[in-house]
Amino acid sequence: MTEFTDEELALDPNFAARFDSDDRRPPCQLYLISPPAIDAGFVDSLAAAFDGGDVAAFQLRLKGVGDDAIAQAAAPLQKLCAERDVAFIINDSMSLAKRLGADGVHLGQGDGDPREARKLLGPSVQIGVTCHDSRHLAMEAGEAGADYVAFGAFYPTTTKETIHRPDPSILGWWTALFELPCVAIGGITPGNAAPLVKAGADFLAVSGAVWGHSDGPQAGVAAFRAVLAQE
Numbered sequence: 001m002t003e004f005t006d007e008e009l010a011l012d013p014n015f016a017a018r019f020d021s022d023d024r025r026p027p028c029q030l031y032l033i034s035p036p037a038i039d040a041g042f043v044d045s046l047a048a049a050f051d052g053g054d055v056a057a058f059q060l061r062l063k064g065v066g067d068d069a070i071a072q073a074a075a076p077l078q079k080l081c082a083e084r085d086v087a088f089i090i091n092d093s094m095s096l097a098k099r100l101g102a103d104g105v106h107l108g109q110g111d112g113d114p115r116e117a118r119k120l121l122g123p124s125v126q127i128g129v130t131c132h133d134s135r136h137l138a139m140e141a142g143e144a145g146a147d148y149v150a151f152g153a154f155y156p157t158t159t160k161e162t163i164h165r166p167d168p169s170i171l172g173w174w175t176a177l178f179e180l181p182c183v184a185i186g187g188i189t190p191g192n193a194a195p196l197v198k199a200g201a202d203f204l205a206v207s208g209a210v211w212g213h214s215d216g217p218q219a220g221v222a223a224f225r226a227v228l229a230q231e
């Protein structure tokens, strides 16, 4: 991608986009986040979710659970992801991602250095970084070799306590300047996702709207089809 000076970028945030105007980004895709706690039957819920429509990635995000317990829970889920061609991403821990041979790891700002993760995991493992509502953090993550940056929480959510509330325009700013994919997260539902897709999100990361859907996770994923196909 074309490199620009800070001055050029400050003058016109779409400066780079003019030069890369025939670069087409793939359509926005779904990135499923697990509930914070699961039971042994969850593999069936995950299979149902995958039956609902295309899912690009699944993140195992179990909070307050030790690595051994996560590793035990992960085995059938990772196998299912491999069978369905869905990237299997581990949250928080690069060492656990390495131990499990996961397809990727998601690192928050306090979860470790993406450069260290790259050294540990190698070139083909996907590394994602939480960037809240910060252009600065996103550019830092890109510099550090992340494979995607995640902005959020765009909407109120009960899945996680959140402080930052970006405007959807941060997605447009990012995609105009950088090829690196961006993920939108936080309280996303089929009803409020359209502005994020329109603004340029490459992925919608969703938990509650799928697992909490009144007709089950298959219907939860299917409900996103229309908004993802709007481009």
Ligand SMILES: Cc1ncc(COP(=O)(O)OP(=O)(O)O)c(N)n1
Pocket: 059, 061, 091, 092, 106, 107, 108, 109, 110, 111, 128, 129, 130, 150, 151, 152, 160, 183, 185, 205
């Ligand atoms: C895709 C994606 N984006 C953001 C997060 C949040 O990560 P983090 O800030 O480390 O918070 P926890 O998820 O660890 O509570 C994520 N997990 N995935």
Ligand SMILES: Cc1ncsc1CCOP(=O)(O)O
Pocket: 033, 152, 153, 156, 157, 158, 159, 160, 162, 185, 186, 187, 188, 205, 206, 207, 208, 209
């Ligand atoms: C993990 C995380 N990081 C920011 S918001 C959020 C929760 C996403 O879950 P939901 O889709 O239920 O809001």
Ligand SMILES: [Mg+2]
Pocket: 091, 092, 106, 107, 108, 111
């Ligand atoms: Mg984290």
